[in-house]
Amino acid sequence: MDKSVIKKIRDIVGNKNVLTSREDLVCYAYDASGIESLPDIVVFPGSAAEISAIVQLANRFNFPLFPRGAGSGNVGGAVPLGGGVVIALSCLDKIIEIDVENQYAVVEPGVITGEFQKAVSGKGLYYPPDPASLNFCTIGGNVATGAGGPRAVKYGVTYNYVLGLEVVLPTGEIINTGRKTVKGVVGYDLTSLFIGSEGTLGIITKIILRLIPKPEKKATLLVLFDNIGKCVGAVGEILKSHTLPSAIEFIDRNTIRAVESRFKMGFPENVEAILLIEVDGDSEIVELIKGKLVSVCKNYRAIKIDVALKEDEQEELWKVRRSIAPALLSLKPSKINEDVCVPRNRIPDLVMELERISAKYAVPVASFGHAGDGNLHVNFLLDRANTDELVRAERATQELFDVVLKLGGTLSGEHGIGIAKSPFMSMEVGDTGLKVMKSIKKALDPNNIMNPGKIFEPNWAFFRKSKNLTANSATRT
Numbered sequence: 371m372d373k374s375v376i377k378k379i380r381d382i383v384g385n386k387n388v389l390t391s392r393e394d395l396v397c398y399a400y401d402a403s404g405i406e407s408l409p410d411i412v413v414f415p416g417s418a419a420e421i422s423a424i425v426q427l428a429n430r431f432n433f434p435l436f437p438r439g440a441g442s443g444n445v446g447g448a449v450p451l452g453g454g455v456v457i458a459l460s461c462l463d464k465i466i467e468i469d470v471e472n473q474y475a476v477v478e479p480g481v482i483t484g485e486f487q488k489a490v491s492g493k494g495l496y497y498p499p500d501p502a503s504l505n506f507c508t509i510g511g512n513v514a515t516g517a518g519g520p521r522a523v524k525y526g527v528t529y530n531y532v533l534g535l536e537v538v539l540p541t542g543e544i545i546n547t548g549r550k551t552v553k554g555v556v557g558y559d560l561t562s563l564f565i566g567s568e569g570t571l572g573i574i575t576k577i578i579l580r581l582i583p584k585p586e587k588k589a590t591l592l593v594l595f596d597n598i599g600k601c602v603g604a605v606g607e608i609l610k611s612h613t614l615p616s617a618i619e620f621i622d623r624n625t626i627r628a629v630e631s632r633f634k635m636g637f638p639e640n641v642e643a644i645l646l647i648e649v650d651g652d653s654e655i656v657e658l659i660k661g662k663l664v665s666v667c668k669n670y671r672a673i674k675i676d677v678a679l680k681e682d683e684q685e686e687l688w689k690v691r692r693s694i695a696p697a698l699l700s701l702k703p704s705k706i707n708e709d710v711c712v713p714r715n716r717i718p719d720l721v722m723e724l725e726r727i728s729a730k731y732a733v734p735v736a737s738f739g740h741a742g743d744g745n746l747h748v749n750f751l752l753d754r755a756n757t758d759e760l761v762r763a764e765r766a767t768q769e770l771f772d773v774v775l776k777l778g779g780t781l782s783g784e785h786g787i788g789i790a791k792s793p794f795m796s797m798e799v800g801d802t803g804l805k806v807m808k809s810i811k812k813a814l815d816p817n818n819i820m821n822p823g824k825i826f827e828p829n830w831a832f833f834r835k836s837k838n839l840t841a842n843s844a845t846r847t
């Protein structure tokens with residue numbers, strides 16, 4: 371990048387807020403997808419006004435900008451493809467306001483999700499979206515990807531909690547969308563347009579979030595089955611039972627074997643599927659629902675049911691879920707991880723189809739995830755050094771996407787498209803859908819300076835590279 375332009379950027383944000391040395395740049399070259407590309411510089415702006423000034427420079431001197439939260443994205447969204455300027459939002463990390471009476475908060479994008487949850491919890495309020503990465507990902511990244519988590523089954527995802535935004539547009543103008551009120555229907559819903567836009571339509575600099583009262587009590591159930599049919603049967607029955615758990619997590623046989631062999635949790639050998647269920651609410655209701663769930667699981671011949679009512683015991687039960695990512699890579703050195711989502715009553719069909727695809731391409735599959743909302747993390751396990759295996763795994767992935775769409779599902783429940791899934795985008799949204807999205811992008815970002823190379827440009831080379839995970843990068847859901 372031209373030195374005179376870098377000087378202009380330094381003049382905007384101050385010298386100490388610009389990184390240019392190679393060892394610094396390397397830290398901002400990748401995200402959790404494993405895709406890498408070195409930026410020219412990394413900038414830490416301290417306000418929307420500074421970002422706006424940089425965006426105006428980018429239009430004038432034609433260089434790309436790449437917004438970045440914590441870099442925990444799974445699809446390469448924050449990777450600075452081809453170089454350019456990374457806009458690191460970690461300095462914009464203030465919780466500006468928590469309004470207890472009106473139950474909303476205003477935050478800057480760099481606030482860590484888990485820290486925000488603790489802050490509102492201290493005031494008797496609750497912010498439910500709970501990506502497994504909540505201890506390090508940012509609210510800005512969550513909004514830009516439309517992140518979700520296990521609690522989506524009862525509480526929904528990030529989309530359901532964003533009331534309004536401040537965004538620096540790709541022209542440098544600053545827009546405020548939405549509102550602080552519970553209701554509001556003035557004009558187009560521009561807030562929703564920016565949620566899940568993966569940094570391609572602007573840089574989010576302020577977020578108004580809806581809060582709800584904190585549930586009084588929680589119960590966690592760990593349920594073991596010796597047959598996957600019984601397990602998915604129980605899920606179907608739970609969903610029909612009006613109990614509305616806050617999480618229903620599913621773990622399949624291969625995943626259990628991996629966790630057992632790596633962490634020796636003591637599961638019996640005949641366990642074929644596990645459900646991890648959480649209920650919350652008023653104490654009496656939790657007690658009542660817990661009883662109903664235990665009886666449904668018994669009807670479906672669960673072989674063991676553990677119930678935890680205290681926080682430390684609940685954490686113990688969740689350990690199996692949190693051990694999955696590192697455990698899977700002890701079976702094979704690499705995996706292709708897709709976060710497909712189907713209507714939840716089609717989960718049994720998806721699970722059966724996975725077994726068929728795995729057998730057809732001779733690639734082991736391990737799946738787990740959010741059975742309560744139909745979002746499964748499907749992992750094809752492979753050794754990347756084995757080219758034949760790699761090709762079979764890629765074919766299996768494509769067939770998986772075909773199956774998911776036939777079942778009425780979607781290619782990504784929560785991770786988004788970024789670079790890694792861009793080759794498959796048109797399969798779901800079609801040519802017209804793609805054309806409309808591209809024209810929105812063009813209208814807002816005529817010079818294509820905002821996170822170029824993402825979503826719309828199918829890139830098979832990066833699809834392959836992004837799956838090149840090793841045991842040292844076991845950080846994916």
Ligand SMILES: Cc1cc2nc3c(=O)[nH]c(=O)nc-3n(C[C@H](O)[C@H](O)[C@H](O)COP(=O)(O)OP(=O)(O)OC[C@H]3O[C@@H](n4cnc5c(N)ncnc54)[C@H](O)[C@@H]3O)c2cc1C
Binds near residue numbers: 438439506569575784
């Ligand atoms: C171990 C692990 C577990 C995970 N579990 C989950 C899960 O349960 N659910 C889930 O949904 N995801 C999960 N993820 C994926 C990831 O954490 C989420 O996508 C998260 O929302 C990304 O936040 P981030 O701050 O790291 O954003 P980044 O990775 O830095 O960026 C993600 C995208 O958002 C854009 N962006 C970031 N900040 C802004 C901003 N202020 N303005 C405009 N664009 C911006 C970037 O350009 C990029 O396109 C997991 C990842 C890991 C590594």
